[in-house]
Amino acid sequence: MLQQTRVAAVIDHYHEFLRRFPTIQKLASAREASVLAAWSGLGYYRRARMLHAAAKVIVHEHDGIFPNTAVMLRELPGIGRYTAAAIASIAYDEPIAVVDGNVERVLRRIAGNALPGEELWCAASNLLDATRPGDFNQAMMELGAVLCTPRAPQCLTCPVVELCATRGELPPSEPQASQKKVEIHYALHIRNRERRGGEIFLVQRPLDISLMPGMWELPEIAASAGDASPMFTLRHSITVTDYTVRVWNRTAPSVIKGKWIPSGRLTGIALTGLARKILRKAVII
Numbered sequence: 001m002l003q004q005t006r007v008a009a010v011i012d013h014y015h016e017f018l019r020r021f022p023t024i025q026k027l028a029s030a031r032e033a034s035v036l037a038a039w040s041g042l043g044y045y046r047r048a049r050m051l052h053a054a055a056k057v058i059v060h061e062h063d064g065i066f067p068n069t070a071v072m073l074r075e076l077p078g079i080g081r082y083t084a085a086a087i088a089s090i091a092y093d094e095p096i097a098v099v100d101g102n103v104e105r106v107l108r109r110i111a112g113n114a115l116p117g118e119e120l121w122c123a124a125s126n127l128l129d130a131t132r133p134g135d136f137n138q139a140m141m142e143l144g145a146v147l148c149t150p151r152a153p154q155c156l157t158c159p160v161v162e163l164c165a166t167r168g169e170l171p172p173s174e175p176q177a178s179q180k181k182v183e184i185h186y187a188l189h190i191r192n193r194e195r196r197g198g199e200i201f202l203v204q205r206p207l208d209i210s211l212m213p214g215m216w217e218l219p220e221i222a223a224s225a226g227d228a229s230p231m232f233t234l235r236h237s238i239t240v241t242d243y244t245v246r247v248w249n250r251t252a253p254s255v256i257k258g259k260w261i262p263s264g265r266l267t268g269i270a271l272t273g274l275a276r277k278i279l280r281k282a283v284i285i
């Protein structure tokens, strides 16, 4: 849950997730739709699916016991080299180094050159304190997050300044990708508003697409002609795209197939992050 997200944004979801799935057995036997609903709002839904798949492997192939080496951890769905090394070193004291984006930056600056992929892992392993691998890895990640930041690293207070060949920013090796700007429009249609908050018309994303399959969202509509004004506008960013989202109080075209969802049930279904944001802004959830 915490990858690319702040603790403050995650902590309530974390407690609610543990309340719904207090054991690995409960998580493994849950329906995928329930797991996605509990994950709703955190984004990157592939992680929820992988977590669910990994729980099934742990229950069915490891008798419910969490694997405790990086090699075994890497065999679980959704666990790559970094995550396996982080869990093995921090939870089980295995002497194995991690390299994430922060560690990568620290290592490159200390070395004074743009170390290519495998050399980064070798450099991290060579520096690793094998007696306290978990603390060492967390210290490296923290150093990159707090002092050796992408812009204006705080070299004067850096504990490894004596070892560092760069003591500042390395020149960028490639130009930064610029954000694309896109405008999109959604229909927010509420019926039977007088009955317990009414029902909202939502559409389900196809199950066979790679991005957020099966999740619920508002119907997307064409830009409005004329001088009408949207109910509201909000901003939403996903990786390299900045969206300007305009939400209109209108009926979706009849060709759009969807479902009326009672407003009281909205928090129990897997909404996309943007749908959740819109419904919050409209004070529906």
Ligand code: SF4
Pocket: 106, 109, 110, 147, 148, 149, 153, 154, 155, 158, 159, 160, 161, 164, 165, 166, 167, 168, 169
């Ligand atoms: S001295 Fe500066 S550039 Fe080098 S590791 Fe420390 S903060 Fe980063």
